[in-house]
Amino acid sequence: MKNVFVKTSNYIRFQEGLAAVEGRGAQESSLLLVTGEAGYGKSETVDQWAVQVGASYLRAKTDWTPRYFLTELAENLKVDPSGRSKDVFARVSGYIGRNQTPIVIDEVDHCLRDNARVLEAARDLSDLTEVVIVLVGMEKVQAKISKHLQISSRIAHVVTFCPATIDDVVMTCSQKCEVKVARDLAMEIHRQSKGRMREIMNAIALVEREAQLNGLEEISLKNVVNRQLTLDWQSTGQRTLVNGGR
Ligand SMILES: Nc1ncnc2c1ncn2[C@@H]1O[C@H](COP(=O)(O)OP(=O)(O)OP(=O)(O)O)[C@@H](O)[C@H]1O
Ligand SMILES: [Mg+2]
Structure with missing residues (x-):
């Protein structure tokens, strides 16, 4: 099998979603939500974009806390992850703001525990830096996120992955x-x-x-x-x- 990425109709839909977020009016509405059933190619599509634009790609874990998320993000950005959460947040947001590094959180379904504390931390980062954050999850995640108004109101666009044609x-x-x-x-x-x-x-x-x-x-x-x-x-x-x- 050849190691190539195929520009499918879902890829085109994802590109259109990015263009919608980049052209948004309200700067704080910088979240792009990507949803769809298992195996439709969400991770592959978003990952190849992340590599292309130098975005930080994280895969959420079931036991993520805001601190654990921040530590992984700092490590991914090669920023010092040590010290108090407040200091790590300041270093990470400083880096992201300066470099305008987009962030991808795959398997975002894991970030909804405890009143979506982890997503609230991601929202704080996007409010401060205005970088694009791409959230990737299963088809039911949109309904779950919509219960958290602070987060859902910042989603500029939703891309729903469909079966390949x-x-x-x-x-x-x-x-x-x-x-x-x-x-x-x-x-x-x-x-x-x-x-x-x-x-x-x-x-x-x-x-x-x-x-x-x-x-x-x-x-x-x-x-x-x-x-x-x-x-x-x-x-x-x-x-x-x-x-x-x-
Ligand atoms: N556009 C593409 N070009 C090449 N390979 C692809 C493409 N889309 C998906 N694939 C391949 O298909 C498989 C499934 O894709 P992927 O893991 O991205 O699906 P997913 O939607 O993230 O699934 P899940 O919801 O289970 O995480 C992977 O092996 C991936 O490499
Ligand atoms: Mg996936």
Whole structure:
């Protein structure tokens, strides 16, 4: 599998969300919320943006406290994480303000415990520095965050990740797979994966192996008839290829 990032329709939606936050009127409304079901490609998309723009990318943990969050952020920015919370906050906000370093908090669902104390700390940082903070979570996180008005009122835009389209799957197969994938097989990958990028990756790895085993330069539906292409544990017998495909 080739190590490339594919610019899918969700990537375009994310770029539009960023543009909306960057063009916002109220400077303190600097939060961008990214939501969607598991495996749709949220982390990969936001992470490749973070690398590109030099943002600080953090993955929230279940046991995060405001102090733990601040320590991880300081370490990530290579700022001294020692001393009193107040001092660490001052150093981190000073650094972020000077460098305008955006922040990503992935798995933000973990930040809602204890009246969302961790998110309140992130909000304090964004109020002070006006940098963009991207929050990434599962599809239900938006409703949970909306209960915290101080935070939800600062969300400038919400990007909802959707299942990959057929065009996304065709593009992903052509850019990531080491062998050519025929359109009929890409359509079957789309059907079995239900548009989940994680399952699309599993399917591509499987068809790649199949093609290499059989010395094929191009692989099509007829080469994998009756094969389950995805590993989804929730799958039912319905998802296995039927003879002749679709
Ligand atoms: N645009 C893309 N280009 C290349 N690979 C991608 C892309 N989107 C997703 N992937 C790959 O698909 C898999 C699932 O993506 P990812 O982990 O980003 O999903 P997620 O939405 O964050 O899932 P979860 O909600 O479980 O955290 C990963 O292996 C990732 O590398
Ligand atoms: Mg993720």
